[in-house]
Amino acid sequence: MGESETPGKLALVAWSDDLDKAWPVLILATTGVAAGMDVSIFFTFWGLRLLQRNDKRMTGKNWMQKMLSIFNRGGADNLKLHKLNFAGMGPWMMHKLAKEHGVASPQELLELAREAGVRLVPCQMTMDLMGISREDMIDGIEQPAGAMSAILEMQEAKATLFI
Amino acid sequence: MGESETPGKLALVAWSDDLDKAWPVLILATTGVAAGMDVSIFFTFWGLRLLQRNDKRMTGKNWMQKMLSIFNRGGADNLKLHKLNFAGMGPWMMHKLAKEHGVASPQELLELAREAGVRLVPCQMTMDLMGISREDMIDGIEQPAGAMSAILEMQEAKATLFI
Amino acid sequence: MGESETPGKLALVAWSDDLDKAWPVLILATTGVAAGMDVSIFFTFWGLRLLQRNDKRMTGKNWMQKMLSIFNRGGADNLKLHKLNFAGMGPWMMHKLAKEHGVASPQELLELAREAGVRLVPCQMTMDLMGISREDMIDGIEQPAGAMSAILEMQEAKATLFI
Helix, strand or coil, X not given: CCCCCCCCEEEEEECCCEHHHHHHHHHHHHHHHHCCCEEEEEECHHHHHHXXXXXXXXXXXXXXXXXXXXXXXXXXXXXXXXXCCHHHHHHHHHHHHHHHCCCCCHHHHHHHHHXXXXXXXXXXXXXXXXXXXXXXXXXXXXXXXXXXXXXXXXXXXXXXXXX | CCCCCCCCEEEEEECCCEHHHHHHHHHHHHHHHHCCCEEEEEECHHHHHHHECCCCCCCCCCHHHHHHHHHCCCCCCCCECCCCCXXXXXXXXXXXXXXXXXXXXXXXXXXXXXXXXXXXXXXXXXXXXXXXXXXXXXXXXXXCECHHHHHHHHHHCCEEEEC | CCCCCCCCEEEEEECCCEHHHHXXXXXXXXHHHHCCCEEEEEECHHHHHHHECCCCCCCCCCXXXXXXXXXXXXXXXXXECCCCCHHHHHHHHHHHHHHHXXXXXXXXXXXXXXXXXXXXXXXXXXXXXXXXXXXXXCXXXXXXXXXXXXXXXXXXXXXXXXX
């Protein structure tokens, strides 16, 4: 383990809801846990959509927030590619290739992370900004928290990644 | 504080000039200072535009640099969204939602960061590449520095984030 | 060097194959080595394309993988800009500005990194997913590795950046 004796903490910030970013976040989180680390993911801005329930189509309390949710659908099953999206064909191909090569889907990885004890922390400010309430999100996640909570995680972490 | 006794250093690299990336950079920076950390932000590539004065419309010494500045306007008040930009309507909505929920604007956060002692470091190479001079940027920032300076910050930092 | 006695390790994750992201990855890597650090780059997802040989036009074992390689050409000489790409004019301008200001190209920096002892590690899962084989990639790189290998690097690193 080099300079230290314990595997230590891994602090991830999930800022994006792109399919190709959700993968590294969730693969690093689950691998970190497998390596004995204490892993937390702070879901902020677009990243908060990863914690949204797949069956929640529209979220938000006013028309602007509702509009955001329409153009930017949440849920780990509904992610788009950062590029080469090709009106949905890109993600379809990626999922198909992933399946053929035994790579778990973001939805499967998210469930695995939760079961393995990765702390999934929704950003309170993003919830307010986008009008996403606790009921819009999946079960088994932590209490909503703010930037100060994220900073404290980073201070104790062996490694911090903003993805 | 866990393994250490002091809050330590936080080294941020601001690579992007997207509105949705400027927010996490500046919120983490100001929160880090509030937690007692010594915070620096290295503004590089597109991120350098965050330090540009809002009233500087065009920058650059040759036509290519001027063209870059036209298509990629600088200044913390003029940022676009990474996605859902909708020809300017996305940022307008985001600013409106932020105001309603008490989230400070990037411009306000940048001023707060400067006052609170966050070291704002412009990347010299980017200044050269894009033809941005010291006069194009806001007051109260550090001397331009290079990648070696950023590396030395990272070596001493508790956490390093590339945003 | 602050809290420690040796420059330590720098763990970079290269996720993107954008020209404007390849630059910071490779500039930080080579600067890190110059500062005495032990530097590794884990090339994953789109980032794996940076290790692709410039003369390999098409890669992949099935039609989907081949299609990906056509729309997303690999090789350090063939990178596009994250934004302002302007159908290829943006990268041309950036390369021209870089040359005028003495900034090395990604191809030159990649070769320098390899010579200077930066460990270039291709992500095995991405190779499988995209159908990129060892022969599609440049010489002098490390054995393909997985996420666990990346996590172990991060545990020992002074700084970890996801770019």
